[in-house]
Amino acid sequence: MLQGSGLGDVAVVVTRYFGGTKLGTGGLVRAYGDAVREVLAILPRARRVPTYTILLDAPYNAYERLCLLVEAHGGQLQDQDFGAQVTLQARFPRDRYPAFETALQEASNGRLEALIVAQGEAIVPINERRNA
Numbered sequence: 001m002l003q004g005s006g007l008g009d010v011a012v013v014v015t016r017y018f019g020g021t022k023l024g025t026g027g028l029v030r031a032y033g034d035a036v037r038e039v040l041a042i043l044p045r046a047r048r049v050p051t052y053t054i055l056l057d058a059p060y061n062a063y064e065r066l067c068l069l070v071e072a073h074g075g076q077l078q079d080q081d082f083g084a085q086v087t088l089q090a091r092f093p094r095d096r097y098p099a100f101e102t103a104l105q106e107a108s109n110g111r112l113e114a115l116i117v118a119q120g121e122a123i124v125p126i127n128e129r130r131n132a
Contacts, residue, residue: 001036010043012036045126050094053078053118057085062108069107073100091122 002012014035016028023031058066063086070077070088074096079089092100097116104112 001033005040012039046123048121049124051091051120051122052097052116053091054114055117056088056114058112
């Protein structure tokens, strides 16, 4: 049941307390399979995606626009520093970053540039509907 689910990095532990009824081999397989099936039905799904972490320095008057731009392109703000300028740290799925970079150039008339400071992976929830 678990191997056929297509999931990775997962294990299920089923504990059965003996209550006097012997199920036999087939009954045990059915009972354990049903338990795993129930867990798989409610298990939240996620996937690993390659990411870039970026730093971006900008004037204060661009702060709100940049936050909206990050969000619109699938980025996630991780940190903000309010010094002489605003410094934003954000993480983007790699496949979404080029569109953000293009939008940033257009929105700032080429004056702002993001610096990629790290590459990694993130676990992203999958919003899928499952039949109950």
